[in-house]
Amino acid sequence: MIAAAGFAPVVDAAGSLPYHQLHGYIPMPQQSHHMFGAGFLFVGVLLVVEALAGHVWHRNRLRTLIWPATIMVLGGGMLAVVALDPKDKLIHFTIGLIMFAAGWVEFRHRQGEIPRRTADLWIVPALIAGGMEIGVFHFHGSFTSSGTVHILMGLTAALMAPVRVYQTRLLTSMPRHAFMGAMVIILAFELLALGH
Amino acid sequence: MSMRARAIAIGMIGPLVQGAGLLWVLANALLDSGRGLSLRYVSFDPAHLVLFVGILLSFVCLPIALEVAAAAPEDVELELFEREAGSEPAPADEVASAWEAVTE
Numbered sequence A: 001m002i003a004a005a006g007f008a009p010v011v012d013a014a015g016s017l018p019y020h021q022l023h024g025y026i027p028m029p030q031q032s033h034h035m036f037g038a039g040f041l042f043v044g045v046l047l048v049v050e051a052l053a054g055h056v057w058h059r060n061r062l063r064t065l066i067w068p069a070t071i072m073v074l075g076g077g078m079l080a081v082v083a084l085d086p087k088d089k090l091i092h093f094t095i096g097l098i099m100f101a102a103g104w105v106e107f108r109h110r111q112g113e114i115p116r117r118t119a120d121l122w123i124v125p126a127l128i129a130g131g132m133e134i135g136v137f138h139f140h141g142s143f144t145s146s147g148t149v150h151i152l153m154g155l156t157a158a159l160m161a162p163v164r165v166y167q168t169r170l171l172t173s174m175p176r177h178a179f180m181g182a183m184v185i186i187l188a189f190e191l192l193a194l195g196h
Numbered sequence B: 001m002s003m004r005a006r007a008i009a010i011g012m013i014g015p016l017v018q019g020a021g022l023l024w025v026l027a028n029a030l031l032d033s034g035r036g037l038s039l040r041y042v043s044f045d046p047a048h049l050v051l052f053v054g055i056l057l058s059f060v061c062l063p064i065a066l067e068v069a070a071a072a073p074e075d076v077e078l079e080l081f082e083r084e085a086g087s088e089p090a091p092a093d094e095v096a097s098a099w100e101a102v103t104e
Helices: A008-014 A029-059 A061-084 A089-110 A116-137 A145-169 A174-193 B003-031 B039-044 B046-069 B091-103
Strands: none
Touching (some): A029 A061, A029 B003, A029 B039, A029 B046, A061 A089, A116 A145, A145 A174, B039 B046
């Protein structure tokens, strides 16, 4: 969080965008949450399919890389939200950066460049930090439906950390792999259910 | 889990998501029938998005279901992306060993 504060000038620069002129083209916060939910639903289901298909899934390199690539795209999308949404810039920026980096680490792992446990060194803390940011800082202390859903999303993201460690302990386990997919699907439906 | 069961599960997952989206769209139409149907609404409405994701998944998953149905049991074992034993370790492996020592 402290390191991310160093990017404040970049984040502030986005604040000078002519929002009034762009109005009508920019998705509303609720709508961008729904778009992210659709993205997570797509990759979450594909993670379950990957668990069921095993080697068959990885016959195609594109399929192997679709999970980390989608996380990187969603992270990039979150960085775009920083430029388009004047609210909660620092939170969106750090979550976007964390997601992009986590996707890149998973990408390198799937390319065989780094071992799983090295990838987990970044991904597990990233999930906890992401969960904290969504559930605690993005919650804004309001128990409205939006606030409650943000707490649930934060909890889901943070719970993915132990699930990831559990999965790493037996990488050949199909149910453990599918469990992670199910967690991503839960996160997707929380995002889709969000109404501001 | 048999190959046949896996193939059926993979093949049905897209239509299942599509069905959930369709039910959601119908429920919305019943509960809020006065809402107009614009491109912007369809593009961002969660029910329609679930429907679109289901259609996309059906296209992606159908060839995989066919491949799994024709595959041998060893072909559906999960892939390990780890380096093969005997090859030169990457510098990152040392970090991984340290992590392993901490977690075990």
